[in-house]
Amino acid sequence: MEWGMANRLARLIPRDGRCLFLPVDHGYFQGPTRKLEQPRQTIQPLIPYADAFFLTRGVLRSSVDPDNTKPIILRVSGGASVVGKDLANEGITTGMEEVIRLNAAAVGMSVFIGTDYERESLLNLARLVDEGEKYGIPVMAVTAVGKELEKREARYLALCCRIAAEMGARIVKTYWCENFEKVVQGCPVPVVMAGGPRVDTELEVFQFVHDGMQRGAIGVNLGRNIWQNEHPVAMMRAIRAIIHEDATPEQAQELYDSIKGQPAVMA
Numbered sequence: 001m002e003w004g005m006a007n008r009l010a011r012l013i014p015r016d017g018r019c020l021f022l023p024v025d026h027g028y029f030q031g032p033t034r035k036l037e038q039p040r041q042t043i044q045p046l047i048p049y050a051d052a053f054f055l056t057r058g059v060l061r062s063s064v065d066p067d068n069t070k071p072i073i074l075r076v077s078g079g080a081s082v083v084g085k086d087l088a089n090e091g092i093t094t095g096m097e098e099v100i101r102l103n104a105a106a107v108g109m110s111v112f113i114g115t116d117y118e119r120e121s122l123l124n125l126a127r128l129v130d131e132g133e134k135y136g137i138p139v140m141a142v143t144a145v146g147k148e149l150e151k152r153e154a155r156y157l158a159l160c161c162r163i164a165a166e167m168g169a170r171i172v173k174t175y176w177c178e179n180f181e182k183v184v185q186g187c188p189v190p191v192v193m194a195g196g197p198r199v200d201t202e203l204e205v206f207q208f209v210h211d212g213m214q215r216g217a218i219g220v221n222l223g224r225n226i227w228q229n230e231h232p233v234a235m236m237r238a239i240r241a242i243i244h245e246d247a248t249p250e251q252a253q254e255l256y257d258s259i260k261g262q263p264a265v266m267a
């Protein structure tokens with residue numbers, strides 16, 4: 001692997017081989033998502049605890065100071081919205097020159113397997129990989145399910161992750177599901193878990209993150225279950241403990257409970 005590619009991957013995935021990516025890209029198709037109405041306010045207190053951020057160029061420019069040293073995964077697909085005809089109808093929104101100009105460590109885009117736009121999104125992924133590899137920029141593929149949340153089961157997600165890896169993605173992001181090892185074992189590149197809509201309790205989040213890690217995920221790319229929580233910093237630190245310190249879900253809960261009242265320290 002070329003030094004540039006290896007260096008970017010090493011910045012994204014620390015030496016323990018695990019990672020906590022924080023996605024704040026939701027506005028690119030959802031508009032001002034709850035608790036992400038003002039991205040700067042959401043992002044700022046969480047900076048110290050994230051290994052990388054996943055966001056669009058618009059939020060990067062407007063809401064992250066240029067002295068930020070945390071790696072940026074730039075969301076480079078879009079073109080559809082929750083009020084439009086089909087969420088799967090995405091194209092590439094940001095060229096590789098711009099990615100380099102913005103000093104991103106990686107790029108991410110969604111693929112919509114099993115939809116009318118399957119072919120288009122997979123060919124877009126392949127083209128993005130071609131461009132990324134030219135400049136040493138890793139591509140993270142996001143296996144999107146659109147509004148069909150019931151698609152979050154092992155057989156379908158394993159299919160999606162494998163195809164994304166075959167297209168050349170260096171990292172694949174998918175949803176946690178029961179029997180998550182089936183997803184990871186069929187995917188020859190590292191897999192990170194997304195969270196999906198907020199679940200009812202913190203413990204449920206800690207349990208699925210822990211379960212996915214035990215079954216082979218290298219980390220998470222988890223958004224709403226962190227920043228829509230009443231105590232996002234405590235949530236972030238508790239999930240960090242599972243990922244980087246092998247905490248159990250119960251230990252994560254204890255940590256969360258012990259720090260949730262503390263005021264946030266600004267980065």
Ligand code: 5RP
Nearest residue numbers: 023194195196221222223224
């Ligand atoms: C949106 C995304 C998000 O980054 C992803 O869904 C992770 O966020 P959450 O944990 O809130 O689902 O790719 O398309």
